[in-house]
Every structure is written in structure tokens, then in C-alpha cells.
Amino acid sequence: MSGALGHALLEQVGALARRAGDAIMAIYRQDFEVEFKADHSPLTAADLAAQKVIAAGLASLDPVWPIVSEEARQLPWEQRRQWTRYWLVDPLDGTREFVKRNGEFTVNIALIENHHSVLGVVLAPVTGELFAAAQGHGAWQQAHEGGAWQRIATRALARPARVAGSRSHGGAQEDTLRHMLGDDYQLQPLGSSLKFCLIARGAADVYLRRGPTSEWDTAAAQCVLEEAGGAVLDLHGQPFRYNRGESLLNPEFIAVGDSGIDWTRKLRDAGLP
Numbered sequence: 602m603s604g605a606l607g608h609a610l611l612e613q614v615g616a617l618a619r620r621a622g623d624a625i626m627a628i629y630r631q632d633f634e635v636e637f638k639a640d641h642s643p644l645t646a647a648d649l650a651a652q653k654v655i656a657a658g659l660a661s662l663d664p665v666w667p668i669v670s671e672e673a674r675q676l677p678w679e680q681r682r683q684w685t686r687y688w689l690v691d692p693l694d695g696t697r698e699f700v701k702r703n704g705e706f707t708v709n710i711a712l713i714e715n716h717h718s719v720l721g722v723v724l725a726p727v728t729g730e731l732f733a734a735a736q737g738h739g740a741w742q743q744a745h746e747g748g749a750w751q752r753i754a755t756r757a758l759a760r761p762a763r764v765a766g767s768r769s770h771g772g773a774q775e776d777t778l779r780h781m782l783g784d785d786y787q788l789q790p791l792g793s794s795l796k797f798c799l800i801a802r803g804a805a806d807v808y809l810r811r812g813p814t815s816e817w818d819t820a821a822a823q824c825v826l827e828e829a830g831g832a833v834l835d836l837h838g839q840p841f842r843y844n845r846g847e848s849l850l851n852p853e854f855i856a857v858g859d860s861g862i863d864w865t866r867k868l869r870d871a872g873l874p
């Protein structure tokens with residue numbers, strides 16, 4: 602992504618994520634009702650309020666690109682297959698954590714270009730932490746609105762390894778992780794795309810996700826993690842791609858900080874996929 606375009610877009614999209622975060626926090630501080638979608642996942646007024654802010658904000662940017670969002674009607678593959686650029690959005694990732702009020706939820710906005718995540722912004726509204734990256738511009742963290750931007754980077758695989766895992770979904774994958782990382786790995790449960798951000802800032806090494814996630818759950822954080830030096834790989838060791846077909850479900854994956862390791866071989870030796 603060219604220098605000026607990447608920088609200007611990151612600023613605009615970062616500010617937009619913060620506005621969506623404000624809309625979420627206005628609801629977080631009050632009593633709110635929880636509905637359940639057809640797939641039994643929770644939905645609150647906060648998901649919809651953030652969706653509204655983000656959809657209006659992205660539509661006001663120039664140029665206007667199409668949007669795929671968890672909280673909008675999905676356009677059919679016949680239309681999506683023509684796209685070279687589009688926004689991929691999860692206005693509130695970690696709705697279960699929002700409902701539990703543990704702060705582990707995020708606003709996620711990614712720009713996809715030819716199936717790659719080339720710009721990503723992840724905001725944790727409760728702490729005010731914002732993670733942002735654009736291809737070729739590195740990965741950055743801002744502790745609070747108006748704060749200084751700090752460049753972040755992954756670390757070399759540590760021993761004992763630290764593993765970020767879902768708080769609400771998927772098994773612990775203990776045998777696989779022990780096989781890949783040694784018996785002494787430490788597990789840190791965490792909701793939402795914050796797991797990727799933990800690895801991106803060098804505070805964890807691995808996040809192994811078995812079971813379903815959708816493209817909007819991973820896209821923004823993938824750009825952050827890649828620009829910080831890490832990778833998001835399917836269980837065959839192939840980097841993640843977006844807008845691949847009718848289904849918007851991701852394959853199972855591993856997110857890693859140390860991309861100098863032969864993860865394909867480690868996955869195979871651990872009996873995956």
C-alpha cells in the first residue's frame with residue numbers, strides 16, 4: 602500500500618474505530634438487553650450502534666469501497682467475486698465478553714485487497730488501546746486517544762511458550778500444544794481478536810483456533826500481526842486469504858509471533874490438520 606494512502610487511511614479508520622468504541626461504551630455503561638441470533642450467538646444494541654457508525658464513516662471516505670460486516674446483510678458471492686478492494690468489519694468482536702462485562706471485546710476494521718488484509722485497526726474500547734497496521738507501514742499501538750504511537754513487534758518463540766486461547770469457544774487443545782511447544786507452555790484465556798494483538802506486541806507466542814470463526818473475526822488483527830512480524834496460517838501452513846467463495850467462514854488456524862519457525866512441520870508433527 603503506497604505511503605501516503607496507507608498513512609492517511611490508517612488515521613481515518615483509527616478515528617472511526619474510536620467513534621464506534623464510544624457508541625459501544627455508551628451502551629456498556631447502562632443496562633442492555635441481549636438477543637440471540639439464529640446461530641445462538643448474542644447480539645446487543647452495542648453491536649448495531651457500532652455497525653451504524655462504521656458503515657456511515659466508511660461510506661464517507663473517498664474512494665468508497667464495498668463493506669462486508671458481521672452485522673450487515675451479506676452480499677452473494679456472484680457480486681463479491683468481482684471485488685478487488687473492500688472493507689471487512691466486525692463492529693463488536695467478543696460479544697459474549699461484552700455481555701459478561703470483562704472488557705475483552707474489540708472493534709475490527711480491515712481493508713482487503715486482492716484477498717489479502719492490507720490494513721487493520723483493532724480497538725479495545727474499555728482500555729482505549731488501539732492497534733493499527735498497514736502493509737509496509739509496520740504495526741502500531743496507541744494506549745489511549747491522543748496518546749503517542751508506539752511501534753510493536755513479535756518476539757522469538759519463548760520457553761515456556763505463552764499461548765493465547767479463547768475464553769468462550771473451542772477446546773483447550775492441550776495435547777497438540779504440548780506436542781508443539783513443550784509441556785511447560787502457559788495458557789492465557791482472552792476474548793476476541795485481542796489474542797492476535799497480544800502476540801503482535803510480543804506478550805504471547807501462539808493462538809491455535811480449532812472450530813469456526815468468520816473472516817471478519819481475523820482480518821484486521823491479521824494485518825496487525827503480520828506487520829509486527831508474525832503470521833496467521835491455516836493448519837496446512839498456508840497464510841490466510843479473504844473473499845475466497847460463498848462461505849465467509851475461516852479454516853481452522855494458528856496465529857504465531859515467530860515466523861522464522863517451520864510451523865507447517867510442527868503442525869504436521871503434532872498430527873494436524
Ligand SMILES: Nc1ncnc2c1ncn2[C@@H]1O[C@H](COP(=O)(O)O)[C@@H](OP(=O)(O)O)[C@H]1O
Nearest residue numbers: 693694695696697767769770792793813814815
Ligand atoms: N459456531 C460459530 N460459527 C462462526 N463463528 C463462531 C462460532 N463460534 C464462535 N465464533 C466466532 O468466535 C468469535 C469469538 O471468539 P472468542 O471466543 O475467541 O472471543 C465470535 O465473534 P463475535 O463475538 O463477534 O460473534 C464468532 O464470530
Ligand SMILES: [Mg+2]
Nearest residue numbers: 691694695818
Ligand atoms: Mg466476531
